[in-house]
Amino acid sequence: MPLALVSTAETPAPTLRDVTLPPLGPGDLRVRVTAASVDPVDTLFAGGPARTIFGLTGTVGLGWSLTGVVTGVGAEVTGFSVGDPVAAVHRDVTAPVRAHAEETAVPAATTALLPAGLDPVDAASVPLNASTAARMVHRLGPADGRTLLVTGAAGAVGGYAVALAAHAGWTVTALARPDDRAFVLRAGARALVTELPGPSFDAVVDGAVLHAAALGAVRDGGAFVGVTSSSPAAPERGIEVGIVSVEPDGARLAELLALAAAGVLEPRVAGRVALTDFGTAYDKVAGGGQRGRWLLLP
Secondary structure (H helix, E strand, C coil), X not given: CCEEEEECCCCCCCEEEECCCCCCCCCEEEEEEXXXXXXXXXXXXXXXXXXXXXXXXXXXXXXXXXXXXXXXXXXXXXXXXXXXXXXXXXXXXXXXXXXXXXXXXXXXXXXXXXXXXXXXXXXXXXHHHHHHHHHHHHXXXXXXXXXXXXXXXXXXXXXXXXXXXXXXXXXXXXXXXXXXXXXXXXXXXXXXXXXXXXXXXXXXXXXCCCCHHHHCCXXXXXXXXXXXXXXXXXXXXXXXXXXXXCCCCHHHHHHHHHHHHCCCCCCCEEXXXXXXXXXXXXXXXXXXXXXXXXEEEX
């Protein structure tokens, strides 16, 4: 029986258990996990708020983003074979086993083949974070010569947002710490600022989840995109506010992995620990300030 991190009604905090994998669905892949990222949403299970947010009642698996090797293919799946190296986003928060496991099952529709030349461990930092960044940048529409501020530009989502926006033609300024300058400029930012400016940008991608504070950097009639928050930014001064969440898409993930393999996106890893040492990674992520993602290695 494989090991997996789960959350139960009695013990909401992550607990490592032997689990029985559910039957392989016709549209699913069975995957032996190579590495899985620990993301801020995962740490919300420690005190139980994630169970309330997602309306969870029973035992559920943990972890969104993974790489691995296909060990089984559902009857209706095409394009994948046993032995293929893959990456995936596991979005089903009700599933009994998810990414933080030795082996799991994922929908083929949210999975992509790993391209040659991309490290299969480091690549586990890409699926959830790059997919989220891509949705945020896409939500703004074409660059058309506009200026963009990315908050949290050295973070896991913000770093990918800088690179994707610059690749799409935006003139990007990064909000980050002074010692992040080399990274954000390498990612494609034209400049670094260390404090939120006044209303001087056509748009903001809010990787730091600042919401109302970051809205102040947008010019009248501009655009703001952030992720789901308990205190989301509200439209003002004619600013269009967009709130996005990740929607896993295997085809889009394949494009993002190709950009990573080509060097456009830089997978960043803060640390690696064994799955059995999950507490270290969860504590680091909960403490914030990490550059890149902590990865669990079964």
